[in-house]
Amino acid sequence: MDYAINNAGTTTVSKLLASFGVEPAGLKAVWVSYPCAIFVTPDHFDDELEVEQATLRTYDGESCMADALLTIIDELRRATECTCTFGHEGGYQMAAIMGDICSKKGKSGDLALMRDLAPVMASQAICGEGRALGRAVNQALDLFGDEIEAHITKKTCPAGACQTFRTFHILVSKCTGCGKCLKACDDDAIMGKPRFVHVVNQRKCTQCGACLKACPEGAVVTAGATKPKTPPKPIPVRRKK
Ligand code: SF4
Numbered sequence: 001m002d003y004a005i006n007n008a009g010t011t012t013v014s015k016l017l018a019s020f021g022v023e024p025a026g027l028k029a030v031w032v033s034y035p036c037a038i039f040v041t042p043d044h045f046d047d048e049l050e051v052e053q054a055t056l057r058t059y060d061g062e063s064c065m066a067d068a069l070l071t072i073i074d075e076l077r078r079a080t081e082c083t084c085t086f087g088h089e090g091g092y093q094m095a096a097i098m099g100d101i102c103s104k105k106g107k108s109g110d111l112a113l114m115r116d117l118a119p120v121m122a123s124q125a126i127c128g129e130g131r132a133l134g135r136a137v138n139q140a141l142d143l144f145g146d147e148i149e150a151h152i153t154k155k156t157c158p159a160g161a162c163q164t165f166r167t168f169h170i171l172v173s174k175c176t177g178c179g180k181c182l183k184a185c186d187d188d189a190i191m192g193k194p195r196f197v198h199v200v201n202q203r204k205c206t207q208c209g210a211c212l213k214a215c216p217e218g219a220v221v222t223a224g225a226t227k228p229k230t231p232p233k234p235i236p237v238r239r240k241k
């Protein structure tokens, strides 16, 4: 959620949140946009900062910090017309790497490359936005490195927010074997027959969500890092009518 800050002067994130009527409980971080360009975690919500015109963006437990960083990188790149090597080319590299990470194409050396490039951008970019971009990447990797890395090494989004990492599953306890999900799936990614618990073939599933909408029993669920236990192939329905 974004909130516009106007002429706040010396303040704290706690005061800013209060002025917007936002409860800090449950937030995992806020981003105060350029020129501050800083992530603030709850343990620093009472630290003073100087801010005039900026945007305050909140992130809760369902926010993906990899996706958050990609958005910030894109915003800072769009905001500058700088063509210097570290600001322009560095920003392009950062956006390409984070774009890959957020679309399941992250590679093992990606974070190391970002860690090498970020401090150089933070000190060598000519424009303020380029330096801010380097600082933001540095800070995000320090604060949310594990969450971002899970997108690469575990191919999962711990917050369950990234669409490409979301998986679909059919719960044994709820499925009646009616077959509506199977009919709705255009990708032939559901196995089943009448009165058998249907099963999603994860290799074929394109995460379109049609089965979720089609199921009248709420048996289709999505999952992030923690997946429900489901059978490998259809089994007779267990649910009592
Ligand atoms: S999400 Fe789409 S592709 Fe995947 S099983 Fe459901 S209907 Fe099929």
Ligand code: SF4
Residues within 6 Å of the ligand: 170, 174, 175, 176, 177, 178, 179, 180, 181, 182, 192, 197, 198, 214, 215, 216, 217, 218, 219, 220
């Ligand atoms: S998952 Fe839902 S729509 Fe699919 S067979 Fe089971 S009950 Fe029917």
